[in-house]
Amino acid sequence: MSAPSGITRATLFKDLRLEWRSKDAINSMLFFSLLVVVVFSFSFDPTAEESRQIAGGLIWVAFLFAAVVALNQTWARELRNQVLDAYRVSPAPANSLFLAKAFGNFIFVMVLEAVMTPLFIAFYKLRSLGPPWQLAVVAALGTWALVVNGTFFAAMSLRTRSREIMLPLLLFPISSPAIIGMVQATTRILNGEGARSWIMLLVTYDLVFTTSCLLLFETVLNAE
Amino acid sequence: MVSSQSNTSPVITVSNLVKQFGRFAALRGVSAEFAGGKLYAILGDNGAGKTTLLRTLAGLNHPTRGEISILGKSDFRDICDQVGYMAHPSLLYDEMSGMENLTYFGRLYGINEQARCREVISSVGLDPDLSRPVGQYSQGMRQRMSLARALLHDPKILLLDEPFSNVDVHSAADMVQLLAKIRDLGKTIFVVTHQAALLEGVADEFVWMETGKIVDRATEFHPPTRSATEARA
Amino acid sequence: MKWTFRIFGIITLCLLIYGTSIASSPVIHVVGFTLNGAPTEQTMGDVQRIFYYHVPSAWTAFILFFINFVASIVYLIRRNPAADIIALTTAEVGVVFCTVVLVTGPIWARPVWGIWWTWDIRLTSTLVLWLIYVAYLMLRRFSSSGQTPVLAAALAVFGALDVPLVYFSIWFFRTQHPQPVMGGGGSIDPRMLHVLLINWLAFSCFAFLVCWSRYRLEKIRREVEELQALEALADSPPAQRAGSGAIGSSSPGRPR
Numbered sequence: 001m002s003a004p005s006g007i008t009r010a011t012l013f014k015d016l017r018l019e020w021r022s023k024d025a026i027n028s029m030l031f032f033s034l035l036v037v038v039v040f041s042f043s044f045d046p047t048a049e050e051s052r053q054i055a056g057g058l059i060w061v062a063f064l065f066a067a068v069v070a071l072n073q074t075w076a077r078e079l080r081n082q083v084l085d086a087y088r089v090s091p092a093p094a095n096s097l098f099l100a101k102a103f104g105n106f107i108f109v110m111v112l113e114a115v116m117t118p119l120f121i122a123f124y125k126l127r128s129l130g131p132p133w134q135l136a137v138v139a140a141l142g143t144w145a146l147v148v149n150g151t152f153f154a155a156m157s158l159r160t161r162s163r164e165i166m167l168p169l170l171l172f173p174i175s176s177p178a179i180i181g182m183v184q185a186t187t188r189i190l191n192g193e194g195a196r197s198w199i200m201l202l203v204t205y206d207l208v209f210t211t212s213c214l215l216l217f218e219t220v221l222n223a224e
Numbered sequence: 225m226v227s228s229q230s231n232t233s234p235v236i237t238v239s240n241l242v243k244q245f246g247r248f249a250a251l252r253g254v255s256a257e258f259a260g261g262k263l264y265a266i267l268g269d270n271g272a273g274k275t276t277l278l279r280t281l282a283g284l285n286h287p288t289r290g291e292i293s294i295l296g297k298s299d300f301r302d303i304c305d306q307v308g309y310m311a312h313p314s315l316l317y318d319e320m321s322g323m324e325n326l327t328y329f330g331r332l333y334g335i336n337e338q339a340r341c342r343e344v345i346s347s348v349g350l351d352p353d354l355s356r357p358v359g360q361y362s363q364g365m366r367q368r369m370s371l372a373r374a375l376l377h378d379p380k381i382l383l384l385d386e387p388f389s390n391v392d393v394h395s396a397a398d399m400v401q402l403l404a405k406i407r408d409l410g411k412t413i414f415v416v417t418h419q420a421a422l423l424e425g426v427a428d429e430f431v432w433m434e435t436g437k438i439v440d441r442a443t444e445f446h447p448p449t450r451s452a453t454e455a456r457a
Numbered sequence: 458m459k460w461t462f463r464i465f466g467i468i469t470l471c472l473l474i475y476g477t478s479i480a481s482s483p484v485i486h487v488v489g490f491t492l493n494g495a496p497t498e499q500t501m502g503d504v505q506r507i508f509y510y511h512v513p514s515a516w517t518a519f520i521l522f523f524i525n526f527v528a529s530i531v532y533l534i535r536r537n538p539a540a541d542i543i544a545l546t547t548a549e550v551g552v553v554f555c556t557v558v559l560v561t562g563p564i565w566a567r568p569v570w571g572i573w574w575t576w577d578i579r580l581t582s583t584l585v586l587w588l589i590y591v592a593y594l595m596l597r598r599f600s601s602s603g604q605t606p607v608l609a610a611a612l613a614v615f616g617a618l619d620v621p622l623v624y625f626s627i628w629f630f631r632t633q634h635p636q637p638v639m640g641g642g643g644s645i646d647p648r649m650l651h652v653l654l655i656n657w658l659a660f661s662c663f664a665f666l667v668c669w670s671r672y673r674l675e676k677i678r679r680e681v682e683e684l685q686a687l688e689a690l691a692d693s694p695p696a697q698r699a700g701s702g703a704i705g706s707s708s709p710g711r712p713r
Contacts, residue, residue: 010331018319077317086315086373089282091305092332149615156612159602169595170612173588174619177626184630197629205622212618216611219533223604224285242690245603247682249690286604 004096011100016107018077025073026108032069033116036062041123051124056187059120060179064146066112067105068168071150074101075158084158084221094218102151102213109143129192134199138189141202142182145209149174152213155220178205233296235260235381235412236281241290243276250276252436253290258414260380263407265423265445266416268433274416275311277433278385281414282309294381305333308374311385314366315373318359322369323352326376333377341376348372349398364395371399375406382406382413388422400426420445462669469666472659479652480509495652507565513657514557515579517664521551522586526617529610538679541606544613545597546671548590550664555587566637576636578627585623589616 157166185198234257243251283300326341342352348368388396432440479494498505528544
């Protein structure tokens with residue numbers, strides 16, 4: 001059997017290749033993200049000073065919407081021809097599949113965030129008082145927090161009715177501490193204040209839940 | 225017919241296998257032993273439990289009660305690299321070509337060389353260099369590619385669920401010949417099918433299932449008599 | 458068993474009545490003798506008395522969710538059906554107590570601070586807990602898999618691991634954005650503490666009673682289901698082919 005990391009890499013590259021070929025999901029997602037930013041800017045029209053206070057929250061809510069739409073199609077291709085059965089029957093470890101999907105979603109959502117951020121900056125006349133690299137770190141940690149649990153819950157909701165609504169229903173409550181952390185960290189950095197404790201919280205959250213997902217994914221995948 | 229190296233111990237043993245989905249009992253206590261190196265045709269009406277039996281053997285369904293032993297092991301994970309499974313959905317990615325699909329699935333089994341994939345695709349009568357995505361294949365081609373995926377890791381046991389459904393006559397005949405060849409190499413094959421006639425003269429045993437139980441096993445298949453057909457009409 | 462249940466029920470009822478009376482007034486005259494109840498709070502007055510329902514409900518909910526966590530882990534390791542039933546009942550009853558906390562909180566906050574909600578740590582973490590366990594119950598309801606208990610147990614573990622993180626994140630949020638504190642931070646008058654603890658005992662007994670009933674109900678429901686499934690298994694299928702003669706013999710056609 002190939003090394004598990006080899007399987008993770010092969011699965012990830014296969015997903016990226018397939019996405020690149022069809023560009024189905026990414027195009028609709030990009031457009032959706034743009035729409036979200038525009039709708040938000042209709043709803044909230046702050047001054048430059050105010051915007052620094054609320055931008056953290058607004059941006060992350062927008063990212064959250066985009067993430068949920070992305071996460072909902074995590075397993076779409078595998079469902080189409082019951083490909084998951086082929087995976088379950090093979091000796092490949094379930095966690096390799098999980099990590100590949102989680103990394104794929106991570107890349108996907110980061111791309112969406114990279115597109116949405118300049119739009120936010122433009123619409124809200126945002127200027128960060130803190131170093132932008134810190135914002136990037138918060139974005140990465142926060143996105144991983146959403147994506148790791150999201151990929152796990154997406155797999156869980158495969159076995160439920162009302163699949164699409166189950167994912168956010170399960171994800172949002174469990175992600176509450178991470179969401180508070182992301183928003184607070186972003187707001188503080190934008191305002192030039194230190195966000196070290198919030199970043200530590202995000203790191204802890206990421207470690208705890210990545211471990212839990214890796215421990216329980218195989219059980220969930222085989223729950224039929 | 226070349227006789228395979230006969231195994232004296234059964235390759236698959238099932239005892240009192242029960243599978244219930246809520247109140248619906250798909251398998252009602254199936255007990256059987258299957259020797260190695262044979263091609264078994266599993267027949268029965270819709271709802272008889274054939275697919276459920278195959279899926280339970282493949283480790284995809286957890287039995288409600290009862291035991292399964294495959295190649296002496298009761299945990300499917302121990303022998304999963306020696307079992308090949310094929311179902312009515314193709315279990316392939318529609319957006320990739322046949323070669324790409326097999327290359328990927330080969331990785332799951334530790335097969336990293338393309339040569340093996342090409343060999344298997346050729347053996348089912350398809351062109352390895354065909355770049356068309358599998359989603360655009362005809363049904364016959366898709367079933368053959370699906371079979372290729374099941375054969376990729378050279379499993380000792382093949383579990384095939386309705387491999388010939390919606391397949392044209394020629395492709396089906398080719399697949400049967402291929403299965404006979406594989407059986408002659410000593411592999412054990414289980415084929416669930418509605419088209420028993422295709423396997424006449426090839427299958428070693430016909431296993432008839434009815435409402436969740438095995439009711440008959442015979443070396444010859446006889447279609448229902450005319451009176452029976454009339455009675456149903 | 459039935460008598461134990463009834464006696465326990467009566468004790469719980471007495472505790473609840475006792476707890477509520479001493480919470481409701483500083484002095485209660487009952488049939489000739491006087492009960493000493495909770496003194497009136499200095500700043501908030503009588504409104505504060507809702508505290509004696511608010512806080513014990515929260516503690517009871519937390520205990521129930523902790524039991525749910527333990528039961529879920531036991532289920533994941535041992536696949537013991539009783540553990541699954543315990544997990545289900547504690548989640549349901551826990552959500553009810555959580556709801557009580559979330560309803561009494563704003564009722565308390567409004568007259569005292571003029572606001573319906575505050576990022577009080579207990580209130581907010583209870584809200585998140587409520588959301589997590591309602592999601593848990595929804596998963597159980599919407600799951601179409603035969604392995605629902607396994608999925609639910611996995612979710613419960615996630616929820617329980619989340620709890621300290623929730624608590625910490627809100628606590629840290631509060632230190633940066635100071636908010637009104639409910640429940641009176643700092644030291645508490647011993648008489649108030651006494652009333653609080655009595656009510657907590659009463660609520661715990663009540664929770665235990667409800668869980669017990671629910672457990673029995675669920676257990677019976679599952680037994681009935683299993684019996685029905687076994688019956689379906691034993692049912693002779695319609696027009697079953699008689700005997701096990703060779704397929705080759707002329708026999709009636711296959712039933713459709």
